[in-house]
Amino acid sequence: MKAYQAGLAKFEATDTQVFGISVDSVPANREFGKQNGITFPLLSDFKRTVVKDYGIFNEEGGYGNRATFVIDKKGIIQHIDEGRVAIDPTGAADACNILTHKKGTQ
Amino acid sequence: MIKSAFGLVILLAAAGILAAQTPTATPSASPAAPPAAQPAVPHTNLKVGQAAPDFTLPSTIAGADGRSVRYKLSDFKDKKNVVLAFYVLAFTGG
Numbered sequence: 001m002k003a004y005q006a007g008l009a010k011f012e013a014t015d016t017q018v019f020g021i022s023v024d025s026v027p028a029n030r031e032f033g034k035q036n037g038i039t040f041p042l043l044s045d046f047k048r049t050v051v052k053d054y055g056i057f058n059e060e061g062g063y064g065n066r067a068t069f070v071i072d073k074k075g076i077i078q079h080i081d082e083g084r085v086a087i088d089p090t091g092a093a094d095a096c097n098i099l100t101h102k103k104g105t106q
Numbered sequence: 107m108i109k110s111a112f113g114l115v116i117l118l119a120a121a122g123i124l125a126a127q128t129p130t131a132t133p134s135a136s137p138a139a140p141p142a143a144q145p146a147v148p149h150t151n152l153k154v155g156q157a158a159p160d161f162t163l164p165s166t167i168a169g170a171d172g173r174s175v176r177y178k179l180s181d182f183k184d185k186k187n188v189v190l191a192f193y194v195l196a197f198t199g200g
Contacts, residue, residue: 001191001193004189004191011189014187015186015187016186016187016188016189017182017186017187017188017189018188018189018191019165019177019188019189019190019191020191020193021163021190021191021192021193022192022193022194022195024195026164026165026166026174028195029166029195030166032195033166038166041165041166041167041175041177042165042166043163043164043165043177044163044164044165044166044174045161045163049161050159050161050163051192053159053161054150054152054159054190054192055149055150055151055152056149056150056192063194064192064194065192065194066192066193066194067150067192068189068190068191068192069152069158069189069190069192070187070188070189070190071158071179071182071187071188071189071190072187073182073183073184073185073186073187074183074184075157075158075160075179075180075183076155076156076157076158077152077153077154077155077156077157077158078154078187079154080150080152080153080154082149082150086191086192089189089191092189092191096187096189099187100187
């Protein structure tokens with residue numbers, strides 16, 4: 001999440017809202033956000049409904065796996081990173097950049 | 107009776123040859139393939155081009171009333187792109 005925080009300006013420049021999302025409680029996420037200087041919203045999927053909807057719920061561990069989704073203004077998924085690559089926000093930032101440029105040419 | 111038993115033997119022999127060939131064929135075909143070390147990791151069934159499932163979730167942001175602000179994905183439609191970074195708090199060092 002720190003890497004996303006560091007790249008936040010890039011995302012904001014492409015008209016993009018960043019969310020962190022985990023299955024932890026709001027207080028746990030608040031503490032985590034405070035410790036790591038996270039300014040974007042961290043969402044709490046305590047009931048595990050969203051991690052299940054997005055197909056990344058780890059039944060054994062009871063948590064959601066690492067994954068990043070880029071969703072355009074029409075609500076369509078434009079980019080997916082899963083696993084270790086999702087820790088690096090570069091792919092998502094590039095995808096947002098492409099979306100912004102597409103918009104300019106439309 | 108003898109004929110069907112003979113057929114069964116042929117079948118078993120064929121299966122044995124197939125079973126013996128499969129493991130020897132795999133390494134020669136892809137010598138650089140990494141071992142399948144992550145069997146239990148689920149992958150998303152969603153694909154690029156599909157609609158993102160909508161949700162409403164509480165956040166770490168406190169509203170004017172001091173309560174947690176709830177965000178709805180579809181509220182951003184026609185307004186902003188959205189990056190959803192799923193993470194695991196317990197495993198997140200940085």
